[in-house]
Amino acid sequence: MSRASEFIRLYNEVDAYLRRRTGADDRRSFSHVVQSAARTDRAVRHVRDLLIDYGQLRNAIIHSDEYPEKIIAEPNEETVQEFSRIAGLVMSPPRLIPAFQRVIRCFSPDDPVVSALAYMRDRGYSQVVIQTDDGLQVLTVEGIARWLGRRVEENGMRVEDETLSEAVACEPPGSFVVMGRDDTIFDAQAAFIEHPAPGRARLAVIIVTSNGNRSETPLGLVTPWDLMAAARDGLPRG
Template identity: 30%
Template sequence: MKNKEKSNLSNSEIFLNIYNKLDEFIRRESGNSYKESFSHVVKNSKNKIIPRFKDELISLGELRNAIVHSPKYGGQAIAEPHQSTVDKINFIYKAITSPPKVIPEFQFAVVGAKEDDEIKEILAEMRRSSFSQFPVFNKDNEVIEIISNNTISRWLANNIADDGTLLLENVKVSDFMQEIEFENNYKFVSRNSSIYEAYDIFIQHINKHKRNLDGIFITNSGNRKEKLLGLITIEDIANKV
């Protein structure tokens, strides 16, 4: 019976139901009363996800006003949202109220190496598993650096013989570390961080330093001394947000 009742709701009714829940969530989170306009609350929210949808939220607020304040004809709203609009506000509602977390989205066993390990072994694993960077651990299994494809390319360019041969025997991970262009070019986040928060770290770094991070490591609380739970690259996360 409940599902049947839901199916009989018009798009405007479904839209307003979702809008009201979203409005209540944003106001409760920010401590704003209903004296302030929805657009004011959106523009001044401290929620890190809301700015991503700011323009859409303000437009949806204007649509809400049109539905609520316009006269009805035959009991139907004159401003009846398209299904795509209903889908959009539902997507935004879920993104803001229960955003996907970096775990389990980017959870996997992170393959790394020690400074004294031979590079050919980790390169073979990179090829098998199709990953583009790996952490370097110290004796306590703490991350001390990250080696990316760019680092590997620079080392290869500097070590190919004139005849095109390349010897990797006895070459250590530490040899590749000398070719790292930007040291400590990585960050850590906790497992409870949203994918939007992680993405913003990449964007903020680019805006500040005019270059990209090699990666973001995930640990339980964001502490670098904790076990790695995953690794995010900007290519990985761009498709998610």
């Protein structure tokens, strides 16, 4: 298969996929369909401008006034490979699981604070997950700093005598959200970009469970650094 034929095959797949998603018929232009899909599909929104550019390139490759359509130009290999990667992201965007799956240690509210601090130090983490009666909770370095400040103001402290239940009470609201395993990397990006809501803390971490419920077992964690690493590994920035 020539590079042009492969490019047109990819274009036709993306075009058909987006028309199914939006319910658009053949009278709508490709760029119109892309714009329509981008309103509700974060993966499409992420690469919207690139898709429109590839649509224009498709028109340059094909002479559509004839039937069957005649190929009149040949894209280079790099262009075809990049379009293939973007088509995959649109039609099968990376899900949070397995992309960020990891073994999560859940602490108990009755565990000593020093055990969580040691765990964070040894692994270079900036947060720990706590399983409370109300569901999953996160304790971040910001929450720890607030707790330390409060305890010093009160009457000093012996850290080894303190439990996580006391520290997690100082965690600022909104420092974490829970998302489902089938949410996409683009959904996670949007969560960090759209936070914080007025009066709430900066989002520090996303806990991933099966269905996005705090009562479920955590399957993975996502931080802004994880998303930056994913971008370095080849996720297009759009």
